[in-house]
Amino acid sequence: METNAATGLEDPAYRAAVVDLLGVLAYGELTACIRMATDSDLAPSLRLKAKMVGFAAAEYRQYELLVDRLTEIGAEAEESMQPFVVPFSAFHTRTAPRSWVEGLVKAYVGDGIAKDFYREMASFVDEETREVMDRALDDAGTGEFIVGVVRDVIRTDPTAKGRLSLWGRRLLGEALSQGQAVAVERDALSGLLIGRGADLAQIGQMFTRLTDRHSERMTRLGLTP
Amino acid sequence: METNAATGLEDPAYRAAVVDLLGVLAYGELTACIRMATDSDLAPSLRLKAKMVGFAAAEYRQYELLVDRLTEIGAEAEESMQPFVVPFSAFHTRTAPRSWVEGLVKAYVGDGIAKDFYREMASFVDEETREVMDRALDDAGTGEFIVGVVRDVIRTDPTAKGRLSLWGRRLLGEALSQGQAVAVERDALSGLLIGRGADLAQIGQMFTRLTDRHSERMTRLGLTP
Numbered sequence: 001m002e003t004n005a006a007t008g009l010e011d012p013a014y015r016a017a018v019v020d021l022l023g024v025l026a027y028g029e030l031t032a033c034i035r036m037a038t039d040s041d042l043a044p045s046l047r048l049k050a051k052m053v054g055f056a057a058a059e060y061r062q063y064e065l066l067v068d069r070l071t072e073i074g075a076e077a078e079e080s081m082q083p084f085v086v087p088f089s090a091f092h093t094r095t096a097p098r099s100w101v102e103g104l105v106k107a108y109v110g111d112g113i114a115k116d117f118y119r120e121m122a123s124f125v126d127e128e129t130r131e132v133m134d135r136a137l138d139d140a141g142t143g144e145f146i147v148g149v150v151r152d153v154i155r156t157d158p159t160a161k162g163r164l165s166l167w168g169r170r171l172l173g174e175a176l177s178q179g180q181a182v183a184v185e186r187d188a189l190s191g192l193l194i195g196r197g198a199d200l201a202q203i204g205q206m207f208t209r210l211t212d213r214h215s216e217r218m219t220r221l222g223l224t225p
Numbered sequence: 226m227e228t229n230a231a232t233g234l235e236d237p238a239y240r241a242a243v244v245d246l247l248g249v250l251a252y253g254e255l256t257a258c259i260r261m262a263t264d265s266d267l268a269p270s271l272r273l274k275a276k277m278v279g280f281a282a283a284e285y286r287q288y289e290l291l292v293d294r295l296t297e298i299g300a301e302a303e304e305s306m307q308p309f310v311v312p313f314s315a316f317h318t319r320t321a322p323r324s325w326v327e328g329l330v331k332a333y334v335g336d337g338i339a340k341d342f343y344r345e346m347a348s349f350v351d352e353e354t355r356e357v358m359d360r361a362l363d364d365a366g367t368g369e370f371i372v373g374v375v376r377d378v379i380r381t382d383p384t385a386k387g388r389l390s391l392w393g394r395r396l397l398g399e400a401l402s403q404g405q406a407v408a409v410e411r412d413a414l415s416g417l418l419i420g421r422g423a424d425l426a427q428i429g430q431m432f433t434r435l436t437d438r439h440s441e442r443m444t445r446l447g448l449t450p
Contacts, residue, residue: 027271033278033282034262034263034274037258037262037263037281038259038262038263041263046252046307047303049255049259050255053255053258053259053288056262056281056285057258057282057285060279060281060285063278078271078272078275
């Protein structure tokens, strides 16, 4: 284990931010794993079902990496995830997919926004933490799979494009509003941005990047951003 | 890869039985993984939820072992699982748990009966296949966890014992009836028993062992068999 001095973890505010960041990411992976496995039950073929469960299993392995890192820096994993249970549950209640393909769009678009945000935050943390985050943020082929499925659905069902585009926009709105709620509540997380020298203009640019990348994802799916 | 001659796989009837056995076991692990992950969403605490997803991930790894063995003997995994999709789905539709603890009892009792049956069948197959089956049948601590949870529930809710005992008996009935439907349809599987020298009396004894072990599991849960 590295010494705290090498990572900046001896600073309580920084440490709290890292624990929050790893905690929210770990809980995000755990719920993404559960959602993917649950949605796999609606898959129209055994091949698609098995693929989705494989992605769920990959998300569980990423969850384990994050739990290991939390343990390594002396944090209790469940305690670190606990603050994010309610906001995640609120997001999922407000965005319950009504079909298999809506679930896939949600996984791609929702996890995409969240992971872009975590990638932005990763530039503010120490190398060891960033390395774990990078591995946990790898998409393991899930995106490519979902893009293929959604494009197929749009090709065969002409009403799907409009409906799923609307769904994607709603997911962005809900994700940003829940993200904001978390940021307000978790001082340490927003402190990480400010404390590491990001000014308001830079935070604004970050949000522009997040919505730009959301639009790119929607386009990749064949949907209207 | 071992030669077919060493394993008996050059005999088409035996090979078909092994493919069926690995196929049903693989599909059983895949659906057990999905059920466990889905049910974890109802867990009353983050600790319990994370534990259940961990068990689901262990089931996925066992599924992968079985898929690897199927591939190794030249069978196509999805094709081998396909015949069992409808019977499993019928079983799950008829035994949809109405609560988190019913889901756990179902996982313990339902998977327990299935795994006992596969263990019986394992004594009729070649060593390499049996080794893979043994690893896939390891319970990875799931049973111990469920027994603890169910006993806690019974302690705190005096109406639970009667209700869950009834549920366990219903699960046995449904499992045996679906198992029978599979056996009738999959000649190769029943042929494995007969072809390897099991007579009707021995098959009868096997069913007695299966129901005996079911009773033991019910007792372990604190329920009335």
